Amino acid sequence: GENVEQHPSTLSVQEGDSAVIKCTYSDSASNYFPWYKQELGKRPQLIIDIRSNVGEKKDQRIAVTLNKTAKHFSLHITETQPEDSAVYFCAASIAGTNYGGSQGNLIFGKGTKLSVKP
């Protein structure tokens, strides 16, 4: 089955700096890679996602890159702010119109605790 590795487990940056979180996956059939942000005591929420037919996607200060050949994808946060402090999870999934069975499962990495110091 799919296995997702996430690094680093903790990351501390100064406000205004960039932060990069990296994930690798094992199943070449995975084609959908979301990132979730979880603030302390809250539920995980989707912040950005990428499909395997796209190499990069941006949304304001966050971007995700995907290297299918190497089976890794990364989250980039630029101009970090204190409110970016949270735990970030990457995930991998097999998604498609012929949905069925375990294809809806998201396999999560173990998370990265990002701290942005003012």
Place this chain on the structure above:
Amino acid sequence: NAGVTQTPKFQVLKTGQSMTLQCAQDMNHEYMSWYRQDPGMGLRLIHYSVGAGITDQGEVPNGYNVSRSTTEDFPLRLLSAAPSQTSVYFCASTQTGMAKNIQYFGAGTRLSVL
């Protein structure tokens, strides 16, 4: 639109007690799942369901039962609670299609087993 509703938010059990964590969604999603979250372990899949009447095991199913009698509800049962089941539990409902699996999480249940 409430999304995914989980109850209770907090629960303390004694070893051996049973309880049911409730989960309901109003988005008409076929796919629902339960995760547990432990420090340093991320989100681990307990059980999932691809539709009413269909359930299957995830990564850590031991000690938990589920059922899916309706599209809306997906309760998680602990038959005989153990201290190892102390965790935060999240129910999720997944929007599939458009080559994406977008999961919406409930607010979580913090469970302590003494």
